[in-house]
Amino acid sequence: MFYRCLVEHTEEMMPIVYTPTVGKACQLYGTIYRKPRGLFLSINDRGHLYEMICNWPEIDVKAIVATDGERILGLGDLGAYGMGIPVGKLSLYTALGGIPPEQLLPVMLDVGTNNEALLNDPLYIGLRQKRATGQVYDDFIDEFMEAVRRRYGQDTLIQFEDFGNHNAFRFLEKYRDKFCMFNDDIQGTASVAAAGVFASLKITGKKLRDNVFLFQGAGEANLGIATLLSLAMQEEGATKEEADSKMWLVDSKGLLVKDRPKGGITGHKAVFAKEHAPVETLEEAVKTIKPTAIIGAAAVPHAFTEGIIRDMAAFNERPIIFALSNPTSMSECSAEEAYNFSEARCVFASGSPFDPVVYNGKTLYPGQGNNAYIFPGVALAAITCGIRHISEKVFLTAAQTLAGLVTEENLSNGRVYPPLQTIRECSIQIATSIAEEVYRDKQASYYPEPEDKMEFIRDYVYSTDYECFVPETWQWKKPEEK
Numbered sequence: 402m403f404y405r406c407l408v409e410h411t412e413e414m415m416p417i418v419y420t421p422t423v424g425k426a427c428q429l430y431g432t433i434y435r436k437p438r439g440l441f442l443s444i445n446d447r448g449h450l451y452e453m454i455c456n457w458p459e460i461d462v463k464a465i466v467a468t469d470g471e472r473i474l475g476l477g478d479l480g481a482y483g484m485g486i487p488v489g490k491l492s493l494y495t496a497l498g499g500i501p502p503e504q505l506l507p508v509m510l511d512v513g514t515n516n517e518a519l520l521n522d523p524l525y526i527g528l529r530q531k532r533a534t535g536q537v538y539d540d541f542i543d544e545f546m547e548a549v550r551r552r553y554g555q556d557t558l559i560q561f562e563d564f565g566n567h568n569a570f571r572f573l574e575k576y577r578d579k580f581c582m583f584n585d586d587i588q589g590t591a592s593v594a595a596a597g598v599f600a601s602l603k604i605t606g607k608k609l610r611d612n613v614f615l616f617q618g619a620g621e622a623n624l625g626i627a628t629l630l631s632l633a634m635q636e637e638g639a640t641k642e643e644a645d646s647k648m649w650l651v652d653s654k655g656l657l658v659k660d661r662p663k664g665g666i667t668g669h670k671a672v673f674a675k676e677h678a679p680v681e682t683l684e685e686a687v688k689t690i691k692p693t694a695i696i697g698a699a700a701v702p703h704a705f706t707e708g709i710i711r712d713m714a715a716f717n718e719r720p721i722i723f724a725l726s727n728p729t730s731m732s733e734c735s736a737e738e739a740y741n742f743s744e745a746r747c748v749f750a751s752g753s754p755f756d757p758v759v760y761n762g763k764t765l766y767p768g769q770g771n772n773a774y775i776f777p778g779v780a781l782a783a784i785t786c787g788i789r790h791i792s793e794k795v796f797l798t799a800a801q802t803l804a805g806l807v808t809e810e811n812l813s814n815g816r817v818y819p820p821l822q823t824i825r826e827c828s829i830q831i832a833t834s835i836a837e838e839v840y841r842d843k844q845a846s847y848y849p850e851p852e853d854k855m856e857f858i859r860d861y862v863y864s865t866d867y868e869c870f871v872p873e874t875w876q877w878k879k880p881e882e883k
């Protein structure tokens with residue numbers, strides 16, 4: 402009944418089990434905690450993780466969402482309170498991806514927390530110690546990955562969620578060719594943002610490569626988006642250099658430029674560092690670069706100021722403004738601000754839901770650029786086709802498929818995503834496109850290959866229908882007619 406309710410009333414229910422309410426639930430987890438959900442594995446359980454996982458009563462787990470709680474949405478380190486996120490994500494696996502709930506396992510990898518308030522919170526449910534780091538931490542995650550494989554098999558999907566920046570990239574690289582895994586914050590967010598950009602091209606009339614992107618933040622989400630958009634531009638025929646040159650990023654020390662006086666450009670950021678004079682703020686960067694799109698995903702609320710939005714509207718007939726940070730309190734700007742300061746000319750999407758906005762009598766529907774459009778469909782394909790390693794191309798295919806589902810009517814209402822109410826169908830379409838691709842590329846491991854991929858996927862999908870216990874002959878009558 403829970404899932405039936407979610408499926409039938411997705412638009413009203415999703416903000417309760419998922420973003421933004423799930424963020425509040427995580428912050429208050431100790432006070433609202435009634436009964437455990439999911440599996441808590443602590444770093445003190447090292448050496449016994451396999452046995453701990455064997456305690457889980459279900460025998461056929463197909464997918465896990467795991468977090469260590471270090472970066473819960475844009476709310477920071479919530480330690481073991483972060484369990485709300487795997488629980489919420491997996492509720493959507495069933496409601497939006499049609500994966501049976503008994504096949505899903507939420508996992509909290511408790512390595513401690515650096516959140517002082519939680520360490521002093523008498524209701525805190527996690528380990529009361531500073532976060533473990535270094536070799537001990539890495540060994541713990543390694544043991545977890547191996548234990549899952551040993552207990553549930555090599556095809557078990559493991560979605561990494563809301564890890565700290567540094568660990569998120571490291572683990573993706575370390576495990577992506579060894580396990581069936583992906584990082585939702587890097588790859589799922591990249592895919593949904595790219596889908597919104599692809600759909601926006603139908604509004605702006607531009608080619609992807611004619612766009613210039615400016616990102617507020619250079620963390621998991623934005624580096625993921627920049628990388629995927631660059632890949633898509635290369636598919637359009639651009640060279641890697643040309644494509645990367647269209648991606649400008651601003652972090653807490655200013656624009657990513659080579660030999661930046663303030664430094665801090667290491668690892669994945671270095672790819673996008675430009676030969677350019679130093680620029681300190683986002684405002685200045687917008688004025689200097691005159692981008693066609695600004696994308697925020699660094700949990701800096703109100704980063705898109707009135708001045709920035711007005712500048713974007715001055716430089717572009719239809720500026721693209723994506724405020725992707727979650728929850729709502731972390732959004733770079735509200736839908737209302739984006740529409741008002743751009744005379745409703747902007748193409749707007751946000752990570753957390755915003756109500757429709759009326760501007761000059763016209764109702765505009767902000768799109769929700771949230772990875773919830775992507776991970777359920779990707780998981781559905783991975784599980785039904787037995788994808789052992791999830792390639793970057795899978796996320797590009799997901800983005801292209803999603804963008805293809807946006808109708809002319811959606812676009813005329815300002816939507817660059819299909820309505821939330823259709824998100825379950827979007828997942829099936831995404832999974833079907835991915836299934837076609839992975840069988841073609843020999844990335845699927847379940848044979849014989851199903852001829853009709855969509856029918857094969859629909860057959861698997863969890864049904865929320867249940868028997869009606871009222872006899873068919875019974876008819877409900879209004880009380881006064883009795």
Ligand SMILES: O=C([O-])CC(=O)C(=O)O
Pocket residue numbers: 420473474475563585586726727752771772
């Ligand atoms: O959970 C969400 O709404 C999207 C997401 O992955 C994040 O913000 O970390």
Ligand SMILES: [Mg+2]
Pocket residue numbers: 474562563585586
């Ligand atoms: Mg996340």
